[in-house]
Amino acid sequence: MTMRYAIYFTPPAGHPLVAAAEAWLGRSVFGRDAGPRDIGGIKAEERASLVASPARYGFHGTLKAPFRLREGEDESSLVAALDAYCAKRSPLPALPLAVASLDGFLALTPAAPADALxxxxxxxxxxxxxFRAPLGEADLARRKPERLTPPLRANLEAWGYPYIFDAFRFHMTLTERLGAKDAARVLPVLVAHFGDMLAEPVAMDRLALYVETAPGVPFTCLHEATLAGAAEPGREMADLPGKTETWT
Known part of the structure; x- marks a missing residue:
C-alpha cells in the first residue's frame, strides 16, 4: 500500500482563512485553482521555493501524521471510523491564531492556551x-531517529510520529524553515496577508482526512466530518486497551 492518509484540522473550504492560505501556498487541497499571484512584493515564482513542502501537504494542522493503512483496513473503514468518532466528540472552543515562527518555520499557531486542542x-x-501500519525501516530512517531525544524516539517507534502528547505543538505551516534574513522579510508579509482574518477566533469543530495517492503526490482533502457530539475529553482514549503514553 503506497497511499498515505492523515487526520488534520482545517477550516471549511469556504472560510476566508483557507482562501488566504491557498493564495499564499499556490494550491488548494479542495481541487480548485489557487492561481499564482504576487503577495506583499513576493512574486509567485520566488514564493514557490519558500512554500514547497507546505504547499504539497496543503493548508492544515496535524493531529495524526501521515500513515499507511494496516493490512486488513481500507479507506472506507477509516472514513466510517472518522465519522463515528466525530459524531460523538464535542467541538472545541474557538481558538485565536497568529502568525509566528516555530523553529524557523512560519506558521499559524495558537495565540492563547490550547490545552483542549x-x-x-x-x-x-x-x-x-x-489503522496505522507499522513504520518500515526506510520510514524510520527518514525521521532521523538518532537526532531525537529518547522520549521523542519512543513516540516515533510506538506511534509512528515523534511530536505527539506533551511534545505536540499545533501549527498550520506556511513556509519551509527559513534563515533569519528571509524570516524577517516574510513574517510581516504574512501578518499583513492574513490581517483582519485573524481577529476572530477560528472554530475548531471538524476533522479532515487528507490523502496522498502516491509517494510525492500533493495531499488532497478526501473527507471532512464535523465534531457534533457531547463526549467528554478522554472518553474515546480510555477505550483503547494496552496503550500508554511514552512521553510524559
Missing part, C-alpha cells in the same frame, strides 16, 4: 492508531 490531538493519535 492538545487533548484532542492525543485522543486522535490513540483512537485511530489501529
Amino acid at each position: 492538545v487533548d484532542l490531538a492525543g485522543e486522535v493519535v490513540r483512537h485511530f492508531d489501529r
Whole structure:
C-alpha cells in the first residue's frame, strides 16, 4: 500500500482563512485553482521555493501524521471510523491564531492556551492508531531517529510520529524553515496577508482526512466530518486497551 492518509484540522473550504492560505501556498487541497499571484512584493515564482513542502501537504494542522493503512483496513473503514468518532466528540472552543515562527518555520499557531486542542490531538493519535501500519525501516530512517531525544524516539517507534502528547505543538505551516534574513522579510508579509482574518477566533469543530495517492503526490482533502457530539475529553482514549503514553 503506497497511499498515505492523515487526520488534520482545517477550516471549511469556504472560510476566508483557507482562501488566504491557498493564495499564499499556490494550491488548494479542495481541487480548485489557487492561481499564482504576487503577495506583499513576493512574486509567485520566488514564493514557490519558500512554500514547497507546505504547499504539497496543503493548508492544515496535524493531529495524526501521515500513515499507511494496516493490512486488513481500507479507506472506507477509516472514513466510517472518522465519522463515528466525530459524531460523538464535542467541538472545541474557538481558538485565536497568529502568525509566528516555530523553529524557523512560519506558521499559524495558537495565540492563547490550547490545552483542549492538545487533548484532542492525543485522543486522535490513540483512537485511530489501529489503522496505522507499522513504520518500515526506510520510514524510520527518514525521521532521523538518532537526532531525537529518547522520549521523542519512543513516540516515533510506538506511534509512528515523534511530536505527539506533551511534545505536540499545533501549527498550520506556511513556509519551509527559513534563515533569519528571509524570516524577517516574510513574517510581516504574512501578518499583513492574513490581517483582519485573524481577529476572530477560528472554530475548531471538524476533522479532515487528507490523502496522498502516491509517494510525492500533493495531499488532497478526501473527507471532512464535523465534531457534533457531547463526549467528554478522554472518553474515546480510555477505550483503547494496552496503550500508554511514552512521553510524559
